[in-house]
Amino acid sequence: EPEVTQTPSHQVTQMGQEVILRCVPISNHLYFYWYRQILGQKVEFLVSFYNNEISEKSEIFDDQFSVERPDGSNVTLKIRSTKLEDSAMYFCASSEQVSNQPQHFGDGTRLSIL
């Protein structure tokens, strides 16, 4: 069964450093999403991305975050200057259509900011 893959599985970074999280969505999916889950909290929406543009973003997704599709297969989430509170699991998801279609998630990247 096709799946969403995320790399790395665990990233440890010093506070203030830039970090790039990578995702390969399911191949025929056109809509891409990033979520995060801080330890002990709910899964929270960050951003949705379609046709190389952000279609929706949450309050969490401030200027330090950016999302790109640098080639035909990868989708990346960049955090420019990491803070301690950015420590979380970051999940990538993709879907075929935008509405009334399930989003399929990768296994996540655990980001630890020291």
Place this chain on the structure above:
Amino acid sequence: DQQVKQNSPSLSVQEGRISILNCDYTNSMFDYFLWYKKYPAEGPTFLISISSIKDKNEDGRFTVFLNKSAKHLSLHIVPSQPGDSAVYFCAASSNAGNMLTFGGGTRLMVKP
């Protein structure tokens, strides 16, 4: 933000019996609802969904019921199996956007 709420943090069920997981929501704009299962160190795995035009959707051992007037949905698993032990999340979205709003999850333990 409590737009989607799962009031039971955990549920223990005997193998072969029915598991019922519940979820409440407050946003009347939600029109598509999903259930995900999550094992440790893995991402959420899609289980089953339901559109607001329906009140029931069934897929094998899994059935989701939607009560729009009560803003309540439930997931029934029957018969429950030990491999069903995981954290279950309900999520909701509205046609106005594509973001999913998640509940806090219910940990299901199915005892052999």
